[in-house]
Amino acid sequence: MAQVTLLDSRSDVKVLDCTIRDGGLINSHLFDDEVVRGVYHACVEGGVDYMEVGYKGDKKIFARNKFGDWKFSDEDSIRRIVGDNPTDLKLSVMADAEKTDYRTDILPREQSVIDLIRVATYIHQIPTAINMIKDAKDKGYEVCVNLMAISIVKDKELLEALEIFSQSEAETIVIVDSFGTLMGEHIRDLAKKYLKAARATGKEVGFHGHNNLQLGFSNTLEAMFAGVTRLDATIFGMGRGAGNCPLELLISFIKNPKYQLRPILKCIEDHFLKLRTEMEWGYMIPYLVTAHLNRHPSAAIEWLDSPERDQFVKFYDKLNEA
Amino acid sequence: MAQVTLLDSRSDVKVLDCTIRDGGLINSHLFDDEVVRGVYHACVEGGVDYMEVGYKGDKKIFARNKFGDWKFSDEDSIRRIVGDNPTDLKLSVMADAEKTDYRTDILPREQSVIDLIRVATYIHQIPTAINMIKDAKDKGYEVCVNLMAISIVKDKELLEALEIFSQSEAETIVIVDSFGTLMGEHIRDLAKKYLKAARATGKEVGFHGHNNLQLGFSNTLEAMFAGVTRLDATIFGMGRGAGNCPLELLISFIKNPKYQLRPILKCIEDHFLKLRTEMEWGYMIPYLVTAHLNRHPSAAIEWLDSPERDQFVKFYDKLNEA
Numbered sequence: 074m075a076q077v078t079l080l081d082s083r084s085d086v087k088v089l090d091c092t093i094r095d096g097g098l099i100n101s102h103l104f105d106d107e108v109v110r111g112v113y114h115a116c117v118e119g120g121v122d123y124m125e126v127g128y129k130g131d132k133k134i135f136a137r138n139k140f141g142d143w144k145f146s147d148e149d150s151i152r153r154i155v156g157d158n159p160t161d162l163k164l165s166v167m168a169d170a171e172k173t174d175y176r177t178d179i180l181p182r183e184q185s186v187i188d189l190i191r192v193a194t195y196i197h198q199i200p201t202a203i204n205m206i207k208d209a210k211d212k213g214y215e216v217c218v219n220l221m222a223i224s225i226v227k228d229k230e231l232l233e234a235l236e237i238f239s240q241s242e243a244e245t246i247v248i249v250d251s252f253g254t255l256m257g258e259h260i261r262d263l264a265k266k267y268l269k270a271a272r273a274t275g276k277e278v279g280f281h282g283h284n285n286l287q288l289g290f291s292n293t294l295e296a297m298f299a300g301v302t303r304l305d306a307t308i309f310g311m312g313r314g315a316g317n318c319p320l321e322l323l324i325s326f327i328k329n330p331k332y333q334l335r336p337i338l339k340c341i342e343d344h345f346l347k348l349r350t351e352m353e354w355g356y357m358i359p360y361l362v363t364a365h366l367n368r369h370p371s372a373a374i375e376w377l378d379s380p381e382r383d384q385f386v387k388f389y390d391k392l393n394e395a
Numbered sequence: 396m397a398q399v400t401l402l403d404s405r406s407d408v409k410v411l412d413c414t415i416r417d418g419g420l421i422n423s424h425l426f427d428d429e430v431v432r433g434v435y436h437a438c439v440e441g442g443v444d445y446m447e448v449g450y451k452g453d454k455k456i457f458a459r460n461k462f463g464d465w466k467f468s469d470e471d472s473i474r475r476i477v478g479d480n481p482t483d484l485k486l487s488v489m490a491d492a493e494k495t496d497y498r499t500d501i502l503p504r505e506q507s508v509i510d511l512i513r514v515a516t517y518i519h520q521i522p523t524a525i526n527m528i529k530d531a532k533d534k535g536y537e538v539c540v541n542l543m544a545i546s547i548v549k550d551k552e553l554l555e556a557l558e559i560f561s562q563s564e565a566e567t568i569v570i571v572d573s574f575g576t577l578m579g580e581h582i583r584d585l586a587k588k589y590l591k592a593a594r595a596t597g598k599e600v601g602f603h604g605h606n607n608l609q610l611g612f613s614n615t616l617e618a619m620f621a622g623v624t625r626l627d628a629t630i631f632g633m634g635r636g637a638g639n640c641p642l643e644l645l646i647s648f649i650k651n652p653k654y655q656l657r658p659i660l661k662c663i664e665d666h667f668l669k670l671r672t673e674m675e676w677g678y679m680i681p682y683l684v685t686a687h688l689n690r691h692p693s694a695a696i697e698w699l700d701s702p703e704r705d706q707f708v709k710f711y712d713k714l715n716e717a
Contacts, residue, residue, distance in 0.1 A: 256648075257579075257616065284609075286644055291613030294579065321680070322608055325687045326578075334687070338707040341680060346705055358643070358663060365647045365656070383668055385660040 082329045085302050087122035089279070090320055093143055094125040094167055095312035099352045102127060103141035108344050109154050112308060115340035117160045119324060120331035123189060125165040126151055131174040145178075151186055163188035167219075168205055170198035175205050182213030189215040192243070196226050196234055203241055210242035217245040217303070219281065223263070224254045224367055235270035245277045245303050246270070248296065253285025253315055254364045257295045264299035279303030282318045284310060285364035287356050289318040294326065308337060309345040311352070314370040315360040353377070358385045366392055404651045407624050409444035411601070412642055415465055416447040416489055417634035421674045424449060425463035430666050431476050434630060437662035439482045441646060442653035445511060447487040448473055453496040467500075473508055485510035489541075490527055492520035497527050504535030511537040514565070518548050518556055525563055532564035539567040539625070541603065545585070546576045546689055557592035567599045567625050568592070570618065575607025575637055576686045579617045586621035601625030604640045606632060607686035609678050611640040616648065630659060631667040633674070636692040637682040675699070680707045688714050 092112050093104060109126070116124045127143030135144055142150040146166045158164060164187050168175055179190060190209035194202035202218060209216045218238050223231060238246045248263050255263070260280070267278040280296035282289040282305070293304055306320035321341065324332035359373035362385070376388050414434050415426060431448070438446040449465030457466055464472040468488045480486060486509050490497055501512060512531035516524035524540060531538045540560050545553060560568045570585050577585070582602070589600040602618035604611040604627070615626050632641035643663065646654035681695035684707070698710050 257613065257620075286648075287606075287609060287612045287641065290609045291579065298579075319609065321683060325683060326608075335708060335711060338680060338684075338711055342705060342707045358660060361643060361647060362660075383664060385664045386657060389657060389660055 083297070083327055084329060086297060086327060086329070087303055088320070088323060088327070088332070089123035089125060089165060089303060089305050090116050090121050090307065091125040091165075091167075091281070091305050091317070092307040092309075092311055092320070094127050094165075095307055095317055096352070096354070097127055097141065097143045098313035099311075099354055101140050102143035104143060106154060108348065109143070111340050111344045113154055113162070115308065115336045117162045118336035119320075119333045120329075121162060121320070121324070123163045123165045125167060125189075125191065126154075127166060129166050129168045129173045129175065129178050129190075131172055131178070133174060134172055146187075148180060148185055148187075155186060158186050163215075165189040165191055165217075167191045167193050168209070170194040170201045170205060173205065175208050179209060179212060179214075187214065189217060191217040191219055191247070193219040193221055193249075195221050196230060199234060199237060203237065206241050206243045216243045217247060217279065218243040219247040219249045219279075221249050222251045222369070223249065224252045224259075232266065232270075235267060239270040239274045239276065243276065245279050247279035247281055247303065247305070248301065249281045250283050250292065252364060252367060252369055253283035253289075253360060254367050255282070255292055256286070256288060257292065260292050260295040261299050264296055264301050268300050277302050279305065281305040283312070283315055283370075284317060284356055285315040285360040285370060289316065290322045293318040293323060297327075309341050309349070311345065311348070311354050314354065314374055315356050316354040359388055362389050362392060368392065405619065405649050406651060408619060408649060408651070409625050410642070410645060410649070410654070411445040411447060411487060411625065411627050412438050412443045412629065413447040413487075413489075413603070413627050413639070414629040414633055414642070416449050416487075417629055417639055418674070418676070419449055419463065419465045420635035421633075421676055423462050424465040426465060428476060430670065431465070433662050433666045435476055435484070437630065437658045439484045440658035441642075441655045442651075443484060443642070443646070445485045445487045447489060447511075447513065448476070449488060451488050451490045451495045451497065451500050451512075453494055453500070455496065456494055468509075470502060470507055470509075477508060480508050485537075487511040487513055487539075489513045489515055490531070492516040492523045492527060495527065497530050501531060501534060501536075509536065511539060513539040513541055513569070515541040515543055515571075517543050518552055521556060521559060525559065528563050528565045538565045539569060539601065540565040541569040541571045541601075543571050544573045544691070545571065546574045546581075554588065554592075557589060561592040561596045561598065565598065567601050569601035569603055569625065569627070570623065571603045572605050572614065574686060574689060574691055575605035575611075575682060576689050577604070577614055578608070578610060579614065582614050582617040583621050586618055586623050590622050599624050601627065603627040605634065605637055605692075606639060606678055607637040607682040607692060611638065612644045615640040615645060619649075631663050631671070633667065633670070633676050636676065636696055637678050638676040681710055684711050684714060690714065 127146040130144040306323045307317040310316040310319040449468035452466040628642035628645045629639040632638040
């Protein structure tokens with residue numbers, strides 16, 4: 074690989090916006106169409122490569138009336154926003170292992186406006202994930218696999234998982250920092266392992282960061298400099314808990330002229346300042362505490378929903394005792 | 396230098412809290428004593444090495460009644476908070492070149508509770524700064540020099556400045572990211588240059604980051620891994636504009652057992668949640684815009700004080716035209 078400099082345009086890098094998908098975890102996927110349309114147009118005008126609109130949740134598991142459309146991302150819902158998507162922006166959905174009725178709910182590619190299926194899996198669900206990857210590939214989609222919660226996966230198991238993914242039909246394997254605990258050192262180390270496995274069979278590696286330690290953006294850059302070429306980000310950093318790598322920071326950094334900052338700023342101005350008053354995300358002390366102790370941020374999310382939310386020391390003591 | 400790992404306790408690293416000093420730039424240095432005392436006790440109990448209480452502003456330049464005590468940091472003001480400071484925490488003040496009547500206002504060390512004088516200078520003020528460094532050293536203080544706005548200083552001039560500082564009486568030379576524009580690549584490069592000059596005459600190098608690009612914490616770690624041993628941070632990241640590297644993140648990362656997270660969390664809970672409703676700091680879109688265009692964040696601070704504060708695209712267009 075050639076030396077990468079700050080002025081390199083990185084034409085090998087592709088950016089995936091997952092604002093509505095990850096942000097949907099805060100508000101049960103209940104977005105006004107106007108907001109989803111705003112994000113779609115910002116992505117198109119900003120030169121973003123992929124937009125992930127939501128999950129393919131199994132309606133036998135998740136009650137249709139308890140969630141917004143983007144928990145299910147039905148074809149009709151997506152087309153209501155994008156029509157036939159006559160643009161260069163590709164569309165993506167996330168399919169969770171064991172929570173997606175993939176055989177039924179993922180249509181043959183030619184009947185769908187979706188381009189990419191991202192299969193998300195915990196390590197113990199890998200056999201199911203492999204079936205889902207094959208199903209999506211057979212139906213004609215681009216396929217990506219996201220292995221979650223890797224900060225509590227043992228090295229040996231991770232290497233086994235990567236070997237399995239490298240033999241799968243997925244074109245991309247994504248490093249996912251579910252707990253928001255990864256730091257630069259970890260990213261460099263993980264990128265090396267993922268790239269070794271992925272390149273052996275001609276695949277790409279992606280990165281999905283979180284901002285629990287205010288490292289969402291820096292870790293994404295670290296991954297890019299280490300050779301990772303598929304980068305996740307969200308507008309204004311919106312996402313569950315501490316949120317994600319902000320799209321506006323990422324595309325203002327990447328020098329590829331196809332990326333335009335202005336439409337993203339417009340979208341923040343038009344929609345996200347208001348959303349920020351209705352939904353909560355971003356760095357908060359409880360997220361530092363869970364990340365510091367390598368716990369899932371769900372404990373922090375619960376605490377922040379309780380009347381004790383501002384009692385940081387009590388939360389710290391409680392987790393330290395547990 | 397030995398290989399540094401994530402589990403190294405980094406006993407060579409010292410942390411300087413500059414919450415009240417840098418935060419004072421937001422509120423004209425008007426803090427209640429209770430807050431300053433809260434920060435002082437948090438630093439003592441948290442094992443922080445230095446606390447910077449404020450500036451040594453020249454009363455002939457700055458009207459005494461227009462600013463709070465921490466613009467001037469008179470001996471009486473400091474002793475009101477810390478008494479004779481019978482603790483391991485050292486105290487620091489910042490003395491701006493050309494804005495400090497240093498001959499008069501900096502007392503001989505034996506008459507003062509201050510331990511460290513940090514001389515802040517722009518590149519064109521270096522001759523004055525050198526006089527101030529000598530004056531402080533002659534009076535018996537530890538001395539540090541902070542060269543500001545280096546993202547617009549040419550390489551050749553920077554090397555000349557470092558050569559001058561390396562021959563000065565200052566024990567520490569601080570890399571200061573005034574514009575909040577520096578990224579990991581820059582930090583590694585600057586650390587190499589500063590360390591080369593500093594080590595030649597037995598000095599240490601420090602780092603003072605800002606959070607305009609959400610890189611305050613990651614840049615501080617980057618500096619530490621590159622060999623920088625004096626690190627600035629502020630509680631809850633409070634500081635002018637986008638704020639600074641959060642102290643709670645930094646000491647939760649450094650493994651040295653002398654640092655304690657709990658007292659810092661207590662201080663945030665007791666004082667900073669309330670302060671955050673009275674004062675504004677942290678990552679906001681206009682800071683991304685100024686950093687992206689390598690401008691001083693003052694343009695963003697002004698914009699955020701105007702009725703147009705949320706019109707990000709207008710601000711972006713305006714700076715792009717200028």
